[in-house]
Amino acid sequence: MRALWLALALLAGCAAPEATDGTELVLWHAYRGAERDALSAAARDFEARTPDVRVRLVAVPYDAFPDKLSVAVPRGHGPDLFIFAHDRLGDWAASGLLEPVGFWADEPLVDRFYLETVQPLVFRGELYGLPLAFKTLALFYDKTLVETPPATTDDLVATAKRLRAQRPDVWGVAWDADSLYFHAPWLHGFGGAVYAAPEADELALTSPEAQASAAFVRRLLVDDRIFPEEATPALITSLFNQHRLAFVVNGPWFRGELVGNDRWAVAPLPIVSETGRPAAPFLGTEALYLSARSSEKRKAFELMRFLTSDDAARRRFREGGQLVANRAVYEDAAVAADPFARAFREQLARTVSLSNRPHMRGVWTPMETALSNAIVHGVPPATALGEAVDRIRRAGR
Amino acid sequence: MRDERPGFVAPVLAVLLAVVLGGAAFDRFAAHVTGEVTAWRAEVLALALVEGRAPVARLAASDGPAARASLVAQDGTGGKYAFLRRYRYTDASEAERVGRRLDPADAADKAVADAYVAALTAPAVVPLADGGARAAVRREGATAVVDARPVSVPTAPFWMVRAVVGALALAAWWLLLRRTKPGRWQAVLGAGFAASLLLTALLYSLGAVAFAAEGAVAATRAALDGQPLSAPALARGGGVALAALTVLPLVLVGVAGWISRSRRSPHRAAYTYVGPALVGLGVLVLAPFLFGLALAFTRASQGHVEWVGLQNFARILSSEGYGITHPLSFYFTLVVTVLWTAINIALHAGIGLGLALLLNRPTLPFKGVYRMLLIVPWAVPSYITALVWKGMFNKQYGLVNNVLGLAGIEPIGWFSQFWTSFTANVVTNTWLGFPFMMVVCLGALQSIPKELYEAAEVDGASRWHRFRHITLPLLQPALLPAIILGSIWTFNMFNIVYLVSGGQPGNSTDILITEAYRWAFEQGQYGYAAAYSVLIFLILLSYSLLTQRVAKKAEGAYA
Numbered sequence: 001m002r003a004l005w006l007a008l009a010l011l012a013g014c015a016a017p018e019a020t021d022g023t024e025l026v027l028w029h030a031y032r033g034a035e036r037d038a039l040s041a042a043a044r045d046f047e048a049r050t051p052d053v054r055v056r057l058v059a060v061p062y063d064a065f066p067d068k069l070s071v072a073v074p075r076g077h078g079p080d081l082f083i084f085a086h087d088r089l090g091d092w093a094a095s096g097l098l099e100p101v102g103f104w105a106d107e108p109l110v111d112r113f114y115l116e117t118v119q120p121l122v123f124r125g126e127l128y129g130l131p132l133a134f135k136t137l138a139l140f141y142d143k144t145l146v147e148t149p150p151a152t153t154d155d156l157v158a159t160a161k162r163l164r165a166q167r168p169d170v171w172g173v174a175w176d177a178d179s180l181y182f183h184a185p186w187l188h189g190f191g192g193a194v195y196a197a198p199e200a201d202e203l204a205l206t207s208p209e210a211q212a213s214a215a216f217v218r219r220l221l222v223d224d225r226i227f228p229e230e231a232t233p234a235l236i237t238s239l240f241n242q243h244r245l246a247f248v249v250n251g252p253w254f255r256g257e258l259v260g261n262d263r264w265a266v267a268p269l270p271i272v273s274e275t276g277r278p279a280a281p282f283l284g285t286e287a288l289y290l291s292a293r294s295s296e297k298r299k300a301f302e303l304m305r306f307l308t309s310d311d312a313a314r315r316r317f318r319e320g321g322q323l324v325a326n327r328a329v330y331e332d333a334a335v336a337a338d339p340f341a342r343a344f345r346e347q348l349a350r351t352v353s354l355s356n357r358p359h360m361r362g363v364w365t366p367m368e369t370a371l372s373n374a375i376v377h378g379v380p381p382a383t384a385l386g387e388a389v390d391r392i393r394r395a396g397r
Numbered sequence: 398m399r400d401e402r403p404g405f406v407a408p409v410l411a412v413l414l415a416v417v418l419g420g421a422a423f424d425r426f427a428a429h430v431t432g433e434v435t436a437w438r439a440e441v442l443a444l445a446l447v448e449g450r451a452p453v454a455r456l457a458a459s460d461g462p463a464a465r466a467s468l469v470a471q472d473g474t475g476g477k478y479a480f481l482r483r484y485r486y487t488d489a490s491e492a493e494r495v496g497r498r499l500d501p502a503d504a505a506d507k508a509v510a511d512a513y514v515a516a517l518t519a520p521a522v523v524p525l526a527d528g529g530a531r532a533a534v535r536r537e538g539a540t541a542v543v544d545a546r547p548v549s550v551p552t553a554p555f556w557m558v559r560a561v562v563g564a565l566a567l568a569a570w571w572l573l574l575r576r577t578k579p580g581r582w583q584a585v586l587g588a589g590f591a592a593s594l595l596l597t598a599l600l601y602s603l604g605a606v607a608f609a610a611e612g613a614v615a616a617t618r619a620a621l622d623g624q625p626l627s628a629p630a631l632a633r634g635g636g637v638a639l640a641a642l643t644v645l646p647l648v649l650v651g652v653a654g655w656i657s658r659s660r661r662s663p664h665r666a667a668y669t670y671v672g673p674a675l676v677g678l679g680v681l682v683l684a685p686f687l688f689g690l691a692l693a694f695t696r697a698s699q700g701h702v703e704w705v706g707l708q709n710f711a712r713i714l715s716s717e718g719y720g721i722t723h724p725l726s727f728y729f730t731l732v733v734t735v736l737w738t739a740i741n742i743a744l745h746a747g748i749g750l751g752l753a754l755l756l757n758r759p760t761l762p763f764k765g766v767y768r769m770l771l772i773v774p775w776a777v778p779s780y781i782t783a784l785v786w787k788g789m790f791n792k793q794y795g796l797v798n799n800v801l802g803l804a805g806i807e808p809i810g811w812f813s814q815f816w817t818s819f820t821a822n823v824v825t826n827t828w829l830g831f832p833f834m835m836v837v838c839l840g841a842l843q844s845i846p847k848e849l850y851e852a853a854e855v856d857g858a859s860r861w862h863r864f865r866h867i868t869l870p871l872l873q874p875a876l877l878p879a880i881i882l883g884s885i886w887t888f889n890m891f892n893i894v895y896l897v898s899g900g901q902p903g904n905s906t907d908i909l910i911t912e913a914y915r916w917a918f919e920q921g922q923y924g925y926a927a928a929y930s931v932l933i934f935l936i937l938l939s940y941s942l943l944t945q946r947v948a949k950k951a952e953g954a955y956a
Contacts, residue, residue, distance in 0.1 A: 091921075095701075099517065102480055102481050102482045103482070103517070105481060105516075106481065107477055107478065107481065110478050110481065118478075122480045125479070125480060126480060127478075127481065128481040198716055200634065207441060222555065228791045229793055229810070230791050230792045230793065232787075232791075232812070234788070235791065235794065293593050297514065297517050360923070361920065361921050362920045362922075364919065365915055365920060367921040368460065369900075369903050372901065372902065372903070373902065373903050376813060376902075377813055377902050377903070394717045394718065395717075395920055395922070
C-alpha cells in the first residue's frame with residue numbers, strides 16, 4: 001500500500017506548475033574585467049528603458065564557448081543573444097543556430113557601422129548579427145628606439161638594421177611568425193589571398209604571391225637578422241617591455257601586456273615595398289548574434305539595437321576600452337585625439353575580412369606547419385605551402 | 398510474508414495499478430501521436446507552400462487541413478545594402494504587397510510583420526491552444542506559416558482492449574497461482590503483469606500510430622492533389638516510442654526476476670552496497686565511453702551527423718595516402734609514440750631506482766631534505782613545468798643553450814630538428830616522471846627485510862649479487878605495476894608534447910593523443926578524432942592484457 005501512495009505522490013509531483021513573469025533575455029558573452037562591466041552597464045540602461053524586460057548576462061569561457069553553444073542552442077537551452085568573433089559564423093548559420101536579422105535591420109541602423117565590420121556578418125546573402133567591435137593588427141613601436149613609424153617595409157628593414165648595428169642586443173621586428181593570422185598582412189600585401197574566389201572553397205595559398213610573402217619573412221629572420229629566432233608571444237612581450245625590440249605586429253589586446261603607456265605608440269602597418277600595396281591584416285568582427293531558438297526575437301532584437309547604438313558604443317569604448325564598430329564614436333573630438341584608437345581606425349580601412357566560411361577552420365593548423373617549415377626550417381615555400389594545401393584537401397574529404 | 402498462504406490483496410492491487418498506470422502511459426502516448434501527426438502535417442503543408450507546390454489560395458480553400466496559411470518572401474533588391482531584404486507577403490485573404498520594406502506604422506504591414514515574427518519566434522513547429530499546430534518553414538529567403546487543425550485519434554476501442562487484456566492477465570495469474578507452490582508468486586505475477594503490459598502496448602501503439610498516420614496522410618494528399626508524401630519524422634518518432642514501450646516491460650520483468658532471485662542470493666547485501674558506485678561508473682565512465690565509440694563511426698559537418706561506418710578508421714589506417722615515413726602518417730606517429738613511451742619509462746625507472754638506492758642508505762645525512770626536494774618536480778602542475786622547460790630550450794635566451802655556450806657549444810635550435818625536439822620533450826617528461834618511480838622504489842626498498850642482506854653478506858655475496866638476487870626480485874612486485882601504469886600515462890602524455898615541442902618540426906614529434914586533439918579541437922572533426930581515440934584505446938588494451946600475463950608469470954616465479 002505504501003508503494004501505491006509513493007507512486008501517487010510521484011505522479012502529483014510531476015505536475016508542478018511553472019511560474020513566469022515578464023521577459024528575460026539571456027545573453028552569453030566571453031568578456032572579462034572592464035569590457036564585462038561596460039556591457040552590463042549598457043544592459044542595465046536597457047532594462048531601465050524597457051521595464052518589462054530583464055537581461056541576464058552569462059559569462060562563458062571563450063575556449064568552451066563554441067562547443068557549449070552548438071550543444072545548447074539546438075536543444076533550446078541556449079541564450080537569446082550571444083557575443084562572439086565572426087569567424088565561426090558560417091558554421092553556425094549553416095547549422096541553423098543563427099537567426100538572420102535582415103528583417104529588422106534597416107539602412108539607418110546599418111549606417112551606424114563601418115561597412116568593413118558589417119560585411120563579415122553576411123553569409124550566403126543574409127545578414128547575421130550586428131557588429132560590436134573590431135579586432136585587427138597594427139604596428140606597435142618603441143618610442144625610445146624609433147621616432148617615426150616606417151611608411152614602407154624597406155624603411156622598416158633599414159631602421160631595424162641601423163638599430164641592430166648600434167646596439168646588437170636590440171631586435172628589429174617580431175610577430176608570431178608561425179601563425180597564419182599574423183602572417184596575413186604580408187600574404188595580402190604581396191597580393192596573395194587565402195581563397196581563390198569569394199564563394200568557392202578553392203585555396204590560393206600556393207600562389208607565387210603567397211610564396212613571396214613567406215620568403216620575405218624568412219629574409220627578415222635569416223638574411224637581415226632583424227627578427228628574433230623562436231619568437232614566442234611571451235618572448236615578444238618581454239623583449240618589447242625591456243626596450244630590446246623596436247617593432248611588434250600585434251592587436252589591441254597587446255596593450256594590456258605592456259608597461260609604461262608613454263614609451264610606445266601604434267601606427268598602421270607599412271606599405272610592402274616590393275608591390276606598393278599596404279600590408280592588410282585580417283579583420284575580425286566581434287558581433288552580437290540572435291539565436292534561431294530564441295522565443296523572444298523581437299525583444300531580443302531591440303536589445304541588439306540598443307547595445308549597438310552610438311551611446312552604448314561610447315560607453316563600451318570609454319569604460320570597456322573596446323574598438324567599437326560605430327563611426328560616430330570616432331568623430332568625437334576626444335576619441336579623434338586618442339592615438340591608439342586613431343591608428344587602429346586607420347588600419348581598419350586596409351584590412352581583409354577573415355573568411356566566415358566553415359571551411360576556414362581546417363586551414364589554420366596545416367598553415368601553421370607550413371609557415372613554420374618555410375620561414376623557420378628553410379623548406380622551399382612552394383613545397384611547404386603545397387603540402388599544407390594538400391593536407392587541407394585530404395582532411396576536408 | 399506468511400509462507401502458508403499468499404495474500405490476495407497485493408496482487409489484485411498490483412494488476413489494477415498496472416492497468417491504470419499502463420493506461421495513463423498509453424494515453425500520453427496517444428496524445429503524443431496525435432500532436433505529432435498534426436505537427437507533421439502542418440510542416441508538410443508549409444513545405445508545399447514555400448516550395449511552390451501548392452498556392453496559398455488552394456490550401457485555404459480546400460475544405461480542411463489548413464486553417465490559415467501565409468507566405469512571406471524576401472526580395473533581393475535591398476537598395477544601398479544588398480543583404481537588407483524587402484519583403485512581400487501573400488495570404489488567402491489579403492492582397493499581395495510587393496517591392497518595399499514593411500512599414501510598422503501601417504496597420505496592414507504591422508499585421509504582416511507580426512505574422513512573420515510569430516513564425517520566426519516559434520521553433521519550427523509549435524502546438525496551438527486548440528490542439529492544432531503552427532509550422533513555420535524557411536527556404537531560400539521565403540517563409541511559410543501554416544496553422545493546421547488538430548487530428549484526433551479515437552482511443553475508446555483501446556480502453557476495451559486494455560480492460561480485456563488486464564482481465565486475462567488476472568485470470569492467468571489466478572489459474573497459475575492455484576497450481577504453484579506458495580512463495581513463487583512474485584515470479585508468476587511478474588510474468589503475468591509483463592505479458593499484459595506487453596500485449597496492450599503492442600496493440601495500442603501499433604493501432605494508434607497506423608490509424609493516425611494513415612488518416613493524416615490521406616487528408617493531406619487530398620489537399621495537395623495527390624502529391625506523394627512520406628512520413629519520416631512520424632515513423633521515426635513512433636518507432637522509437639513503440640520500441641521503448643515494448644522493451645520497457647521486458648526490462649522491468651528482468652529486473653523483477655533478478656531481484657526475486659537475488660532475494661535468495663547470499664550476495665544481496667553486497668549488491669546493495671556496490672549499486673550506487675555501479676550507477677556512478679555507468680554514468681561517468683561507461684556512457685561517455687560508449688558515446689565516444691559511437692562517435693567514431695560518424696562524420697559531423699554543419700550540424701548534420703552522418704553515419705560513415707568504418708570510413709574514419711580506413712582513412713586513419715591508410716594514413717590518408719601519406720607514405721609511412723611521412724610525419725603526418727599514422728604509422729610514423731605510432732612509432733614516435735612507442736619510442737617516446739619506451740625511452741621515457743626506461744629513464745623514469747632507471748633514474749628513480751638509482752636515486753631510491755642512494756636515498757635508502759641509512760648513513761646518508763639530511764635524507765629527508767633530499768627526498769623532499771626530489772619530489773618537488775612531481776608536485777608542480779605539469780603544464781607549468783612544460784612551459785618553464787619550453788622557455789629553457791629557447792634558442793637565443795634559453796638556459797640550456799646558455800649553459801652549453803659556457804662549454805663553447807654553438808646555440809642549438811632545439812625545435813628545428815626531429816631528434817633535438819624529441820629530446821627536449823623527453824628531458825622535460827623525465828624531470829616530471831622520475832619522482833613517482835623513486836617514491837615507489839623507495840617504499841618497496843624499505844619493506845625488504847634487512848636479514849636477507851645480512852645472511853647474504855655472511856654467505857659472501859658481493860654488492861652486485863645482493864642487488865641482483867635480493868633487491869631486484871623483491872622490488873619487482875611494486876615496480877612492475879608502476880611501470881605498466883607509467884607507460885600508459887606516458888603513452889597519453891598530452892601536456893608535455895603539446896606545450897613543449899608542439900609537434901615541431903612539421904608535426905613530426907606529435908604523439909597519437911596530440912594528433913587526435915588537433916583533429917578534434919583545431920580541425921573540428923570529432924568523429925575522426927574519436928576514431929583515433931578508439932585506436933589508442935585498442936592499443937593500450939592489448940598492451941595491458943599482454944603485460945598482465947607477463948606480470949602474472951612474474952608473480953608465479955617469485956611467489
